[in-house]
Amino acid sequence: MTGRPGITAIAYALPACSRSVRELGAAGQLQTDPEVLENFGFGRVHIAVAESPYELAYRAAARLLEEQAVDAASIDLVIYSGPPGTLSLTPAAQPWNGAALSSTARFQYPGTLLQFELGLLNASVLGIDQLACSTLFGALRVARSLCVTEGIERVLCVHAEFFPAAAGREAVFNCTSDAACAVLVERVALRNCIAASVHVTKGYYWDGDALKNEIVASYFPTSKHVIERVIAAAGWNAADVDWIIPHNVSLRSWELLLSLLALPNTRLWTDNIARYGHSLAGDNFINLRDALDGGAVRPGQKLILFSYGYGAHWTALAVEA
Amino acid sequence: MSVPHEVVFFTGATGLVGGDVLRRMLAADPALRAVVLVRDAGRWEQVSTRLALPAGRVGAVVGDVTRPGLGLSADTRVPLAREITAVVHAAADVVFSRPLAVARAVNVAGVRHLLDVAAGWPRLRRFAHVSTAFVAGRRVGRILEGEERGDAGWVNAYEQSKHEAEWLVRASGRDWVIFRPSTIVCDSAAGGVTQYNAVHLGLRLLHDSLAPMLPAAATSAIDVVPRDYVAAAIAVLALRQDLAGRTLQLCAGSGALPVDELLDVTWRAWSRRPEWRRRGIPRPVLTDIATYHRFELAVEETGDSKLRQAVRALSYFAPQLALPKAFDTRAADAALGGPAPAVRTYWARMLEHLVSVGWCEAVKGVAA
């Protein structure tokens, strides 16, 4: 059967604890005035305490398999991303043990553990790293390519990422959540077919702390360029786009970007920005899941998923719902 | 009957324009003498040495245009009244970010004080006033040389004060000529820049990845001029009798460069250096003024100082880009026998010069 690869299932897991932006401000976890962040659209974020990244990854992946009644043995490939080695197994409240990375414990990978614990008997495992908030896009890019080039049928992409504990709860004027997200990519999908994918990396901005201002400034022209490229690569026009499924960064920056793209604000699916803030693990896919569940996104609609990853990466997917 | 020798009273001779005009006028007319009004005699010493002015033909008086009577003593005023035949007024506060009161004190009151003093100069035949093309302020479209409307408002206090100064000159009852140069960016031959201004500051922000968007249409033209063109034009035309009551726009006019092309040329020039090219700094997006203002607001709200400073600096002149103008230069071109050099003939040379002297560091302290 011919067809295009696409996203056939999404599930996510959030830590139990959540805090309001005001609470974060009072706890000294923000650099920016909480009121400003509220004006930017943020309300609450989820913060891992007892959970480890792996635990959330497991929950997200298990939920996906269960909800969609996916036979674990039918998964051909797991693409896992998150903190390295056993650090992935460390609960958030515990300090990371750097020594674990300089011993053979480093090779105790969460991706293989997930394969074992979920009984993904026929799945090989790949890891993806260094893409920050664009990681799941990278995983989907690889998954889609392997579906096409190797004929792989089912790829389970899983990303669990916590914001570094010492860094507070803010990344460049965005409030951050801890989360995990699992996305199933199938070689032949009837829904959410991937029409195009674009990924741009600019190594000059690799040091996000030192070049924060420059990154904010380069964010807009590069984002516009990447979104326009993915629209063109999908063979669409900007006017065809029904929804932008965002990464949950400040509404203000999204409004600016939409304005540069000459797209109306009403095309942006914003429900989760206030609810969850910005998770490094895969806002866009969490949002897509909720937008599909809520009925906002209807079959056949044209979607653009766009994210920026520290490091610095700009990435976009064109998806036909 | 012999033509009486010109004795020209200069203000702004220590500045970018005034000094070059003075040097050229002295060179063109060996009989011409000049008196310069300076605030600081020591600075004038340095400037006159740098300009290699002919000995014995230029006298200096210390004063200040913001003060009634230019702050000149009675002893100084008497010989001036006997001698001066023409004024070239090039003193100004050219900083765009000044509060209106500060800009007016130099640019408007300065003209008033000069006209008051000049009222006691019986031999005065010409008042040559150096204004700016941007007295047009927020007006868009074709800007005619004879027009003096201020009904659209201004982008900054500098523009407004220079507009108000023109009115004083026009209403003075003197024989006047007004020059309206566009923004001066460099010397045309080597592209050398002797004084940094808003354009060089803006270029630095683009070069250093601090200017994500510009409020301009792709076809809006950037009108800038070389210093040598402006100075030569004023030197040649300041005393020409047939230009009495005329306003001459010393602008690129049809030789202005569309923003899109200017960015192309600029990115191409900078990209020749591998160390800049590999940064992958994106070209700014051209957008409407409303979006641009939203961006300014967002940066202001977030309060990060480096970007905020950059955006504030741009705010004093970037909005001009959203107000596309085509400066009419017919009167100036006719008087000079040709137009200003087209911007595309020297822009790349200027960029090379800027890079070669490391202007990004040097321009950091310059006020917009």
Ligand SMILES: NC(=O)c1ccc[n+]([C@@H]2O[C@H](COP(=O)([O-])OP(=O)(O)OC[C@H]3O[C@@H](n4cnc5c(N)ncnc54)[C@H](OP(=O)(O)O)[C@@H]3O)[C@@H](O)[C@H]2O)c1
């Ligand atoms: N540069 C441009 O791009 C440009 C473009 C269009 C029009 N213009 C016009 O051209 C004229 C000259 O500008 P410029 O670029 O040569 O400016 P500049 O380099 O900043 O020089 C300003 C001159 O004015 C003098 N001055 C300032 N305040 C004074 C005061 N209170 N009393 C006496 N002298 C004072 C300065 O003397 P000190 O040495 O004492 O500071 C200096 O000689 C101005 O009318 C300006 O509006 C310039």
